Amino acid sequence: MHERSPYALKRPDFAALAQAYPPLRPFVSKTRNGAVLNFKNPRAVRELTYAMLSCDFGIRLEIPLSSLCPTVPGRLDYVLHIEDLVGSDDSRDVRGIDIGTGSSCIYPLLACERNPRWHFIALETDKRSIAFAQSNVERNNMQDRIRVVRSTETAPLLAVVEDGPGQAGADGSFDFCMCNPPFYKDPEQIEQSRKAKSTAPAAVCMGTSGEMITDGGEVAFVSRMVHESLVLRGRVRWYSSLLGFRSSARAIETLLRIEGVPVVRCDAFRQGPTTRWVVAWSFGTPESAEPAGSPSDSAELPSHLAGSKRKAPPDEPESEARRARRV
């Protein structure tokens, strides 16, 4: 977990959360070992996300039950990592792009809540998710800072940088882009992943196929970002994506090095037994971006950029619900 995360030091106290956030109460039971939550119940998992966002960030959310339910500590880790990359200069506006914002619009909401001068374009292809994301932006009065924009599957992922509808800086540039892509290439890969976790309790999965599956999997998706960045170059200062497999992070890092991208870093973030990778790259000058790192050499990075680096786990992503269980 990121060293600045408030969740790095304490496990959530379900009893205290339920006290502070009454809608969570029906899902919390008292046992001899303390208060517990039934993570097999999608409503309980969703209510936990609502409770944490409300109590810890003052964010109000509504998402459909049949969609990916974001786990707050994991999403916060990526936001903290982006803050490390772009710096915490409150004296200027910072502009970011979230590729695939989902129905929650979780990254823009968390990032804007923490950073008063940040602005986002939140891109999404799915019609229902766009409607929910837009409502969540309005529910939190963020309309002047977060703009939900519809993408199409065939359009470039970063077409918005070329189009620059309103939110780019005066020079038409963005400070960063972030992305949590669909991890899997097909249902079989999801099934394989589930079987590999057969010793674990059955997980409740709330992702739609559009949220979990993309042609060629996450490597193909992020490779598209890489190729677009080779054209856009400094129009975005930091390009980045989350990756669910260590092998994917390595593949993207290799692609970036083959393409001669001058600044590449790969950081691993661990929460319990789950690790996620964030690959970030930049065409910036040495002053605006640190030298490259890699999963193997990232321990040499300055600590504020290092996140939580631990021994790499098996090469498998995990369902949102299993991640939530460890919160």
Ligand SMILES: C[S@@+](CC[C@H](N)C(=O)[O-])C[C@H]1O[C@@H](n2cnc3c(N)ncnc32)[C@H](O)[C@@H]1O
């Ligand atoms: C794994 S979900 C991430 C949702 C959210 N960002 C989160 O972290 O909870 C991936 C999202 O990317 C969206 N997506 C897929 N292809 C896309 C594309 N070409 N452009 C923009 N969004 C896309 C999906 O509809 C889905 O909502």
